Amino acid sequence: MKLFKSLFSSSGCDEAKAQATTPTPSIHGPVPKVEPPPANAEPAATSEPAPAPEAEPKPAPGPTYIGESVTCPEGGRLQAKIEGRYVTVLRLDGKLACIDAICFHAGGPLGIGDIEEVNGRKCILCPWHYYKIDVETGDKYYQTMEFKEGKMQAGEWKSNGVRQRTHKAWEEDGKIYVQLSTYERRPSHADYVESDGYAFDEKCGDRCLNAPPSANKLKVHSAGADGRKPSGQVLRGQYHT
Numbered sequence: 001m002k003l004f005k006s007l008f009s010s011s012g013c014d015e016a017k018a019q020a021t022t023p024t025p026s027i028h029g030p031v032p033k034v035e036p037p038p039a040n041a042e043p044a045a046t047s048e049p050a051p052a053p054e055a056e057p058k059p060a061p062g063p064t065y066i067g068e069s070v071t072c073p074e075g076g077r078l079q080a081k082i083e084g085r086y087v088t089v090l091r092l093d094g095k096l097a098c099i100d101a102i103c104f105h106a107g108g109p110l111g112i113g114d115i116e117e118v119n120g121r122k123c124i125l126c127p128w129h130y131y132k133i134d135v136e137t138g139d140k141y142y143q144t145m146e147f148k149e150g151k152m153q154a155g156e157w158k159s160n161g162v163r164q165r166t167h168k169a170w171e172e173d174g175k176i177y178v179q180l181s182t183y184e185r186r187p188s189h190a191d192y193v194e195s196d197g198y199a200f201d202e203k204c205g206d207r208c209l210n211a212p213p214s215a216n217k218l219k220v221h222s223a224g225a226d227g228r229k230p231s232g233q234v235l236r237g238q239y240h241t
């Protein structure tokens with residue numbers, strides 16, 4: 001089922017809430033198994049032709065109501081499509097975060113990934129190539145290798161910079177709202193974030209939007225991307241599965 005969108009004027013929350021549409025948690029039906037492309041694959045072309053650059057940025061339509069607070073408990077998440085853009089809202093440690101649902105790397109279903117902690121930061125782990133993305137900042141982390149005691153060993157985690165766009169999510173009166181950080185399909189160079197390239201891709205987005213309910217609960221998995229550090233270990237027991 002597609003998300004019904006509700007766009008609010010910026011003239012006041014009451015008016016905005018009055019215009020809110022029915023919440024549309026996203027999650028239905030089995031998802032066909034899709035083999036991810038190899039990690040070194042060239043990014044696939046998005047399904048839509050690039051529109052001509054716009055002279056002026058579009059004004060932001062305003063907050064979008066995406067669901068009742070009770071539909072996103074601790075460790076839960078909501079998938080949504082707002083103005084054609086696929087986003088994921090998560091609640092971790094009581095705080096809401098919103099991030100582009102489609103992975104910047106190769107269009108993977110980042111929004112249904114497991115949660116791990118890196119350097120004390122909550123990260124969502126892409127199910128395809130296990131990139132770790134900070135849910136609050138959109139930073140992509142990688143682990144350095146260091147030559148120690150005569151051999152190469154895994155070192156500290158560092159950021160490759162912001163690769164995934166994040167958005168503002170908050171609650172009012174038991175309802176969850178999202179304000180996209182851009183409404184442009186092709187943001188200007190200065191505002192461009194790599195995940196913008198996949199953000200509107202329907203084929204990629206539907207892997208999150210129509211994922212089964214189980215995909216939207218917090219999960220842990222058995223091994224980290226480095227094959228050594230059990231991922232999710234730091235979180236085990238902290239969240240409902």
Ligand code: FES
Pocket residue numbers: 039103104105106107108109110126127128129130131
């Ligand atoms: S698609 Fe490759 S890490 Fe997400």
